[in-house]
Amino acid sequence: xxxxxxxxxxxxxxxxxxxxxxxxxxxxxxxxxxxxxxxxxxxxxxxxxxxxxxxxxxxxxxxxxxxxxxxxxxxxxxxxxxxxxxxxxxxxxxxxxxxxxxxxxxxxxxxxxxx
Amino acid sequence: xxxxxxxxxxxxxxxxxxxxxxxxxxxxxxxxxxxxxxxxxxxxxxxxxxxxxxxxxxxxxxxxxxxxxxxxxxxxxxxxxxxxxxxxxxxxxxxxxxxxxxxxxxxxxxx
Numbered sequence: 277x278x279x280x281x282x283x284x285x286x287x288x289x290x291x292x293x294x295x296x297x298x299x300x301x302x303x304x305x306x307x308x309x310x311x312x313x314x315x316x317x318x319x320x321x322x323x324x325x326x327x328x329x330x331x332x333x334x335x336x337x338x339x340x341x342x343x344x345x346x347x348x349x350x351x352x353x354x355x356x357x358x359x360x361x362x363x364x365x366x367x368x369x370x371x372x373x374x375x376x377x378x379x380x381x382x383x384x385x386x387x388x389x390x391x
Numbered sequence: 392x393x394x395x396x397x398x399x400x401x402x403x404x405x406x407x408x409x410x411x412x413x414x415x416x417x418x419x420x421x422x423x424x425x426x427x428x429x430x431x432x433x434x435x436x437x438x439x440x441x442x443x444x445x446x447x448x449x450x451x452x453x454x455x456x457x458x459x460x461x462x463x464x465x466x467x468x469x470x471x472x473x474x475x476x477x478x479x480x481x482x483x484x485x486x487x488x489x490x491x492x493x494x495x496x497x498x499x500x501x502x
Binding site: 317380 | 418424430433434435436439479481489490491492493494495
């Protein structure tokens with residue numbers, strides 16, 4: 277157990293639908309990162325939050341949004357889902373902001389299947 | 392934008408053979424991290440290199456950071472079946488502070 281909790285572990289839905297993925301960071305970590313990993317692909321950075329504020333943005337689609345709440349948990353919202361959105365979505369947390377030489381602790385991931 | 396290229400994409404070795412994966416950045420890095428993702432698992436932090444020319448060892452794994460801080464390598468001596476997985480490098484840009492992951496090298500070890 278890495279200390280980063282992601283729910284749900286698996287999710288199957290239909291095209292056009294909307295889903296919310298949830299992440300609770302490791303205790304004491306202020307930064308949360310979201311990554312997308314498609315089949316046999318690398319880790320595509322989506323977005324980072326630090327202490328409730330958006331800190332960095334990657335290749336996140338306009339149909340996707342995220343937020344970090346006062347208790348530091350984060351949610352990734354995926355809407356108007358397409359087949360190509362099927363992937364493993366990882367949340368990671370770290371102590372400091374992107375400016376620091378900090379290490380990422382990953383959760384077990386949420387596997388999204390869009391039919 | 393900053394790119395981190397990792398080669399090879401796949402490597403199949405016989406158990407006992409050595410393995411090396413290489414990571415190259417288009418820009419200078421302030422540090423580089425290595426992660427391992429077992430099949431069906433999530434990436435797990437292995438090590439971080441910060442200094443130019445730095446070499447660190449973890450048992451059979453040797454990590455190097457280039458003198459120009461733009462490349463890195465991971466070498467595994469005498470692979471074992473437990474080494475199977477995908478190895479990712481992640482470089483942090485000196486300019487932007489962003490952490491960019493390489494595409495990963497997937498290692499298969501035949502017993």
